[in-house]
Amino acid sequence: MYAPAVASALPSPLFLLVGALACASAEPTADDSQAEADSCSLAASSTTWENWGAGFFAGYCRTCHSSGTADRRGAPEAVNFDSEADALAQLDAVERTVLDDGTMPIGGGVPDVELERLREYLACGR
Numbered sequence: 323m324y325a326p327a328v329a330s331a332l333p334s335p336l337f338l339l340v341g342a343l344a345c346a347s348a349e350p351t352a353d354d355s356q357a358e359a360d361s362c363s364l365a366a367s368s369t370t371w372e373n374w375g376a377g378f379f380a381g382y383c384r385t386c387h388s389s390g391t392a393d394r395r396g397a398p399e400a401v402n403f404d405s406e407a408d409a410l411a412q413l414d415a416v417e418r419t420v421l422d423d424g425t426m427p428i429g430g431g432v433p434d435v436e437l438e439r440l441r442e443y444l445a446c447g448r
């Protein structure tokens with residue numbers, strides 16, 4: 323019974339175009355796939371909330387996922403990335419949606435180098 327609402331919430335063709343471009347530019351990078359050592363911690367990592375995470379989540383997520391955003395564009399009320407605590411509480415969901423499924427951010431467009439840093443942040447934040 324929710325199907326009509328979901329269908330009408332789907333964005334414009336521009337959205338599809340951006341998604342297609344993101345896929346076209348996704349090349350595997352050969353460099354540091356073992357960057358995420360199991361023993362990693364955010365305290366020791368060069369990728370921190372301060373020097374990277376805050377900007378990443380602000381740039382790619384908070385237009386929809388912030389308690390302060392005017393138009394959430396359908397993003398769930400409980401899913402916000404306003405602080406490092408917010409991000410750390412949702413590492414699994416971030417990994418699943420951004421890295422595994424590629425469903426977030428809607429429209430895609432995150433460069434590979436940023437996805438690598440997200441991988442490191444996720445590994446070190448656990």
Ligand code: HEC
Nearest residue numbers: 382383385386395396397398401415416419420426427428
């Ligand atoms: C253009 C708006 C928009 C942007 C930008 C966006 N999201 Fe979302 N997000 C949504 C909407 C709408 C939903 C609910 C529908 C859905 O789950 O697909 C959602 C749902 C989610 C969920 C909950 C659904 C689940 O499967 O757990 C997570 C987690 C999430 N987003 C993470 C992110 C992250 C991380 C980013 C940034 C890298 C991001 N989103 C960027 C709109 C957005």
